[in-house]
Amino acid sequence: MNWLLVIAGAVVGAPLRYLTDRAVQAGHDSVFPWGTFVVNVTGSLVLGLLTGAVSAGAAGPHLQLLIGTGLCGALTTYSTFSYETLRLTEAGAGLYAAANVVASLVAGLAAAFAGVALAGALTT
Template sequence: MNWLIVITGAMIGAPLRYLTDRTVQSGHDSLFPWGTFTVNVTGCLVLGLLTGAVTAGAASSGVQLFIGTGLCGALTTYSTFSYETLRLAEDGARFYAAANVTASVVAGLGAAFTGATLARAVWG
């Protein structure tokens, strides 16, 4: 039955990723993949909040499966991040490739930490 919870979350996360990516990217005239960056950092923030909530007992394992595995699993995308970084490097935009890696890792970890800290403040 857990697989239905994950599928339901993914059914929301996948279109949300696509729509967010297209909306954000259309607002920027840049080689930098702002859409993918946005969904990945947002996903890290949500996962940080969720982890803190689960640790504090404020969220169930079902919520963790729905939001963490399903929604965030479909919302965030390491494969697209990798592909876009490789494409930037191959196209000669090495600065943007390096900036994508650096900014994504730093912002993603920062967002996850912020989410977990926020969760501790609310439910701790």
């Protein structure tokens, strides 16, 4: 029955990803894929927070399946990040493509570390 938890999380994560991407991108007049960037960094923060909570014993495996695998799995998107970076490169926007790669990697890792640290601070 664990798969039901994954599906339930994905049912929320997929439309949340789409709606967030559209809302964020509509607010920016730029070729930079801000919507994908925001959902990926947000997902990294949530997953870091959840991982820290699970490590501290404040959350269990069912929540990890629901939020981590289901919601974050559907919310974040490596394939769209890759495609948008490729599209930027093909359009001659190499600087934006490089910025997307570097900013996504740095911000995503920072968000994950921040989530783990926040969970640690909240559970002690």
